[in-house]
Each structure stands twice: as C-alpha cells, then as structure tokens.
Amino acid sequence: MRSFVATVxxxxxxxxxxxxxxxxxxISLQGAGATFPYPxxxxxxxxxxxxxxxxxIDYQSIGSGAGIRQIRERTVDFGASDAPMSDQDLQAAPGKxxxxxxxxxxxxxxxxxxxxxxxxxxxxEAIAGIFLGEIKRWNDAKLTSANQGMQLxxxxxxxxxxxxxxxxxxxxxxxxxxxxxxxxxxxxxxTSVNWPTGIGGKGNEGVTGQIKQIPGAIGYVELAxxxxxxxxxxxxxxxxxxxxxxxxxxxxxxxxxALSTMPEDLRVSIVDAAGQQAYPxxxxxxxxxxxxxxxxxxGRAMVEFIWWAIHDGxxxxxxxxxxxxxxxxxxxVEDKIKSITYQGNRLMAKRSTFDVLHSTFLLVT
Amino acid sequence: xxxxxxxxxxxxxxGAATDLTGRSxxxxxRIFKSVTLLxxxxxxxxxxxxxxxxARNSTPAFHKFGFSFLVxxxxxxxxxxxxxxxxxxxxxxxxxxxxxxxxxxxxxTAIYLAEQAPAGLRALVSFLVELLAAIPSVAYGLWGIxxxxxxxxxxVEPALSSTLGFLPxxxxxxxxxxxxxxxxxxxxxxxxxxxAVSRDVLMAVPQSQREAALAxxxxxxxxxxxxxxxxxxxxxxxxxxxxxxxxxxxxxxxxVIGNRPETSLSxxxxxxxxxxxxxxxxxxxTSDLYRSALIExxxxxxxxxxxxxxxxxxxxxxxxxxxxxxxx
Numbered sequence: 001m002r003s004f005v006a007t008v009x010x011x012x013x014x015x016x017x018x019x020x021x022x023x024x025x026x027i028s029l030q031g032a033g034a035t036f037p038y039p040x041x042x043x044x045x046x047x048x049x050x051x052x053x054x055x056x057i058d059y060q061s062i063g064s065g066a067g068i069r070q071i072r073e074r075t076v077d078f079g080a081s082d083a084p085m086s087d088q089d090l091q092a093a094p095g096k097x098x099x100x101x102x103x104x105x106x107x108x109x110x111x112x113x114x115x116x117x118x119x120x121x122x123x124x125e126a127i128a129g130i131f132l133g134e135i136k137r138w139n140d141a142k143l144t145s146a147n148q149g150m151q152l153x154x155x156x157x158x159x160x161x162x163x164x165x166x167x168x169x170x171x172x173x174x175x176x177x178x179x180x181x182x183x184x185x186x187x188x189x190x191t192s193v194n195w196p197t198g199i200g201g202k203g204n205e206g207v208t209g210q211i212k213q214i215p216g217a218i219g220y221v222e223l224a225x226x227x228x229x230x231x232x233x234x235x236x237x238x239x240x241x242x243x244x245x246x247x248x249x250x251x252x253x254x255x256x257x258a259l260s261t262m263p264e265d266l267r268v269s270i271v272d273a274a275g276q277q278a279y280p281x282x283x284x285x286x287x288x289x290x291x292x293x294x295x296x297x298x299g300r301a302m303v304e305f306i307w308w309a310i311h312d313g314x315x316x317x318x319x320x321x322x323x324x325x326x327x328x329x330x331x332x333v334e335d336k337i338k339s340i341t342y343q344g345n346r347l348m349a350k351r352s353t354f355d356v357l358h359s360t361f362l363l364v365t
Numbered sequence: 366x367x368x369x370x371x372x373x374x375x376x377x378x379x380g381a382a383t384d385l386t387g388r389s390x391x392x393x394x395r396i397f398k399s400v401t402l403l404x405x406x407x408x409x410x411x412x413x414x415x416x417x418x419x420a421r422n423s424t425p426a427f428h429k430f431g432f433s434f435l436v437x438x439x440x441x442x443x444x445x446x447x448x449x450x451x452x453x454x455x456x457x458x459x460x461x462x463x464x465x466x467x468x469x470x471x472x473x474t475a476i477y478l479a480e481q482a483p484a485g486l487r488a489l490v491s492f493l494v495e496l497l498a499a500i501p502s503v504a505y506g507l508w509g510i511x512x513x514x515x516x517x518x519x520x521v522e523p524a525l526s527s528t529l530g531f532l533p534x535x536x537x538x539x540x541x542x543x544x545x546x547x548x549x550x551x552x553x554x555x556x557x558x559x560x561a562v563s564r565d566v567l568m569a570v571p572q573s574q575r576e577a578a579l580a581x582x583x584x585x586x587x588x589x590x591x592x593x594x595x596x597x598x599x600x601x602x603x604x605x606x607x608x609x610x611x612x613x614x615x616x617x618x619x620x621v622i623g624n625r626p627e628t629s630l631s632x633x634x635x636x637x638x639x640x641x642x643x644x645x646x647x648x649x650x651t652s653d654l655y656r657s658a659l660i661e662x663x664x665x666x667x668x669x670x671x672x673x674x675x676x677x678x679x680x681x682x683x684x685x686x687x688x689x690x691x692x693x
Contacts, residue, residue: 062648063648069651164646191649200623200625214518
C-alpha cells in the first residue's frame with residue numbers, strides 16, 4: 001500500500017514538471033564573456049525584462065577569452081568578446097559563429113601631472129614613444145612641441161598598464177601597432193602583451209588608482225572610468241592630423257569612418273579610423289552567436305533580444321559612456337541578425353508579421 | 366558454573382568483542398572506522414587529483430618549452446613565448462623579504478606577550494594581533510595602494526635611496542609600487558600568524574624551565590632564552606606557517622608589487638609573483654598554450670610550496686629530535 005501511494009505521488013510530480021516546462025512561455029538564455037560592456041549588458045537585460053517578461057537572460061562577465069571558449073563548447077547561448085575571434089578559433093568551433101557588434105567603447109589616455117592645468121595633446125609619435133619607453137620625461141621635446149601653451153614639468157614619466165588580460169588593452173595595443181611599426185614588431189597587440197616599460201594595475205580600477213597616486217603617471221583606461229573618477233585625459237592626434245577629445249560623438253564618428261573598409265563578417269578593428277572628427281582609440285564589442293541555432297524558441301528569443309539591443313537598447317549606451325552604433329553599421333548588423341536560422345529557416349521575421357508568427361507558434365506548441 | 370570461555374566473554378565490555386584478526390565484531394564500529402578512513406583517504410586523493418589535473422593541463426606548455434620554462438625571463442603572450450623565472454624570483458624574494466622584516470617583529474611580540482606583559486594587556490594585544498590575521502587580503506591590498514605606497518614613495522624610499530642608494534638593493538626611481546611594498550605588506554600579513562603561534566608555544570613551555578634557569582642565577586633575558594630554545598621547534602613551525610601564507614598570497618601583493626615580469630636586484634623596481642600572474646591573466650588566456658603555461662606556473666607554485674614545507678618539516682623534526690636527545 002505504501003509503495004503504491006509513493007508511486008502515485010512520484011508520477012504526479014513527474015507529470016507536473018513535464019507540463020510546466022512544455023506549456024509555459026518562459027525562455028531562459030545564458031550568455032558569458034567580456035567584462036568591458038558588462039555595465040551596459042546588465043542594463044539591457046534589466047530593461048528587456050520589462051519588454052518581454054517571459055524571457056530571462058543571464059550574463060556572466062568572465063572575460064572575453066572564457067566567453068569564446070564557452071560559445072565554442074556550446075555551454076552558453078551567446079558569447080561576448082571585445083576582440084573578434086581569430087580564424088583558428090572560428091575554424092575550431094562546431095558551427096559557423098557570427099560576430100554581432102553591439103556598442104562602441106573608447107579608451108582614453110589619462111595622466112597625472114601635479115600642478116599643471118590645461119589639456120594635454122598627444123601626437124602619434126609622442127604616444128608611441130611614451131609607451132615604448134623611449135620618451136622618459138614629461139618635458140621631452142616631442143611632448144612640448146604639441147603643447148606650447150602648457151608648462152610640462154621635468155619629472156619622469158611612469159607608464160601604467162593593465163596587468164590582467166583585457167579588451168581595453170587589446171584596443172590600445174591595436175592602436176599602437178597601427179601607428180608605430182616599432183611597436184608592432186617589438187610588442188604586437190593582444191589582450192595581454194609584453195610591455196616594454198611600466199607598472200601594472202589590476203583592472204581599470206587598479207590602473208586608475210595608480211595613475212591618481214603616482215605623480216608623472218600616464219596610463220590608458222575606459223572612458224567610463226576616466227569620467228567617473230574625474231581623471232584628466234588627453235586629446236589624441238587622429239589620422240587626419242586633428243587632436244580629438246574622446247566623446248560619444250567622436251567615438252561613433254570613428255566607427256562610421258571605418259565602415260567603408262569593414263569586412264563582410266564585421267570582424268574589424270576600428271582604431272585610427274579615417275575622418276576629421278574620429279577619435280582614434282576605439283573598439284567594437286561583439287556578441288557571438290551561432291548562425292544555425294539548435295533550439296527554435298531560444299533562437300527566436302535571442303534574435304529578438306539582439307534586435308532590440310541594437311535599436312532600442314542603444315539609447316541606454318550614452319549614459320554609461322558607451323557610444324551607440326552609427327546608423328549605417330546598424331543596417332549591416334540587421335542583415336547579420338536576419339541571417340540567423342533554425343533548420344535553414346530565418347528566425348527573424350519581418351517586423352510587421354512578427355506578432356502573427358509569434359502567436360501562431362504559441363498555438364502550435 | 367560457567368565454563369572458562371563463557372566467563373571470558375562476559376568480562377569484556379559489551380560490543381567490544383573482537384574476533385581473532387582484531388576486527389571489531391560490532392558493525393557500528395566497523396562502519397565508523399571505514400567512514401573516517403574514507404575521509405582521510407579522500408583528503409589525500411584530492412591533493413593527488415589536483416596534482417594530476419595540473420600536470421595533465423600543463424603538458425602542452427611543458428612539451429613546447431621543456432625545462433627552459435624555469436630559466437627563461439620572457440613572458441610574451443602575443444608571440445606565445447613563456448618563461449617563469451621572473452615569477453619564481455618574485456615569489457621567493459618577496460616571501461624572503463617578508464620573513465626578514467616580520468621575524469623580529471613577530472618573535473618579539475610573542476616574547477613580550479608570553480613573558481613580560483601583564484595579564485590584561487596580554488589579552489588585549491593578543492586579541493588585536495589575531496584580528497590582524499582576520500583582515501581579508503583585498504583590504505590589505507587597498508590599504509597598500511592608498512596608504513602604504515604613497516607613504517613609502519614620499520618618505521621612506523627617498524630616505525633609503527639617499528642614504529643607501531649606492532647598494533644595488535636600493536637603486537632606481539622610487540614610485541612606491543615595487544618589491545619593497547610587496548614584501549612589506551606580506552610581512553604585515555604574516556606577522557599575526559607567526560606571533561600568535563609562537564606566543565602559544567612559548568606559553569606552553571613548562572614554568573619549571575624558567576624557574577630552573579632563574580634558580581641557577583640567570584637574568585630575566587637569559588631565562589627567556591632558555592624558554593626560547595625549549596620552544597624552538599614550535600617557533601620554527603610557526604615561521605613555516607607564515608612562510609606558507611607568504612608564498613601563496615595573491616591579491617594584496619598584486620596590488621602593490623607593480624606586476625612587471627622582470628628580475629631586478631633593486632627593491633625599488635616592480636616585480637611579479639606566481640600567484641598574481643595566474644590571478645591576473647587566467648580569465649583572458651584565450652589560447653591553449655597560454656592557459657597551459659599559466660597552469661604550469663600553478664603547478665610550480667604547488668611544487669615550491671611542497672618543497673619549502675618539506676624542508677621545514679625536516680628542520681622541525683631534527684630540532685625536536687635534538688630536543689628529545691637533550692632531555693633524555
């Protein structure tokens with residue numbers, strides 16, 4: 001008798017769990033990857049919860065490298081990375097992975113010169129020389145020539161860089177490799193490099209802390225950190241010879257400037273972009289998704305989220321000091337999103353018939 | 366009338382009867398013994414598993430670099446050339462520096478607390494010292510960046526540089542974020558451990574030892590020396606505990622040591638340690654060789670710690686064996 005009752009209870013429980021998962025609308029998406037856009041992605045996830053309450057998204061900011069690894073192993077639904085995946089990584093993946101740029105971030109060069117006011121202008125030569133360790137004092141001729149109005153002190157320059165692997169380092173070293181053949185040969189670009197000189201701080205916070213503490217320090221941080229900590233930052237000479245401050249508009253201008261040379265798969269570096277108003281040290285950050293999705297409901301939910309992110313989501317970017325994508329790039333990204341399929345069929349339907357399809361889907365399942 | 370074997374059974378405690386091989390006849394006892402044996406074996410198994418996993422994951426780096434990994438100073442993730450020498454050097458030197466700074470402080474504190482302090486003060490100071498040990502290392506790191514490093518940069522290091530600057534140890538520009546700060550912070554972190562354990566060991570020295578010395582006409586200090594030599598194996602054990610912590614300390618060190626993979630004799634140059642390079646670079650180590658090199662560093666740290674602990678155990682054993690021979 002007892003075993004019969006137990007069997008009945010177990011059967012009831014099993015049936016209830018089956019019916020819960022099959023019938024209800026709740027879809028859960030898992031993402032992991034870059035730390036650089038994490039503040040913005042958190043905001044997006046929170047806002048999207050209001051738009052579509054039945055879709056639950058979780059994002060873990062464990063680093064671009066780990067994000068790439070996870071999406072390759074299909075342990076997450078979408079990955080996120082600042083640097084685009086290498087050809088090797090793409091070939092090693094079990095399916096074709098699309099790179100979807102979501103937002104643009106700017107890297108600023110911040111400094112600590114006690115007693116000096118006014119804005120520092122850094123020429124291409126000066127930046128490369130400082131970070132290569134060739135320009136050692138602040139009153140070096142290469143610096144004073146671009147900063148005639150300022151009284152640069154005669155103190156040694158202390159370079160501060162990131163000690164942990166980071167997308168910010170990737171953008172910055174990419175820029176240095178582009179403007180300086182010596183850097184490209186000696187150091188190269190990557191999330192972690194062999195710095196010729198300088199001390200390392202952990203995270204944007206560590207670098208900011210050290211810049212603030214050490215007189216004569218110079219380092220690179222994300223725009224958000226420089227703004228929030230009221231750090232002075234330099235205007236950088238761009239390819240057109242203009243000294244540009246890092247702002248939301250000059251960052252977006254850089255992405256627009258790089259559009260003409262952007263490859264089809266959108267894996268591109270947009271540093272040192274063409275354009276009069278383009279700020280040179282910027283980078284795209286990407287979401288990584290498989291072109292061929294394995295689950296129709298999840299695939300559709302993800303496609304809708306990404307569509308929302310590159311349209312409605314962009315308005316949240318500026319408050320968090322990220323730059324929204326320029327309109328020309330948005331239309332190219334739209335094409336990419338539309339190419340995401342399930343069993344060969346496009347998941348992203350046209351906007352006008354979207355709701356019809358959605359409700360039909362609900363009826364059928 | 367009971368027969369002799371029946372009598373035998375009745376005299377032994379119930380449940381403690383054993384069969385001819387010595388195993389307990391009681392099922393509960395057997396289960397208890399097996400379970401505790403399982404726990405003990407489990408701990409050893411976990412350590413063995415860690416070593417095996419680390420060794421397995423570091424084979425790509427080992428095949429590529431071989432033993433040159435231990436002597437190469439190049440750490441270049443872009444060109445995928447890795448060498449662990451700067452990190453081994455940094456770990457060793459920072460721990461050694463921490464010990465040198467901390468030993469007089471902590472043994473002195475222990476002696477004061479065990480021998481000299483009045484009872485109320487002893488309780489208070491012991492409590493405060495143990496509180497230091499409970500502070501998380503990130504808090505130490507933050508304090509290091511915002512308080513210790515500026516203090517060193519503005520006051521201590523210029524003074525050292527101007528007086529002792531001719532020594533290779535104190536050469537170079539002084540930014541406050543260097544090996545000296547790393548060693549100093551480690552010293553502050555290991556002092557509570559060494560002093561707490563040493564104090565306990567000293568207090569466990571039988572009062573008769575000190576009384577005997579005093580009775581023979583020793584001064585207060587000489588009596589303390591007698592107690593110290595009695596307790597030396599325990600104090601050595603305390604020092605080893607402190608050294609163990611210093612070798613593995615990650616967060617506090619990485620925030621003040623400068624994180625520059627270079628071996629330099631000067632204490633005012635930035636350095637790097639094994640634990641901090643792993644903590645810093647592991648999440649973004651995209652390629653397999655890079656990850657494998659970091660895991661190999663982890664394995665090296667493990668091996669270094671084991672070697673140090675083994676040497677320490679040997680020392681403690683020899684010292685305490687000497688002690689037994691003396692007292693026998």
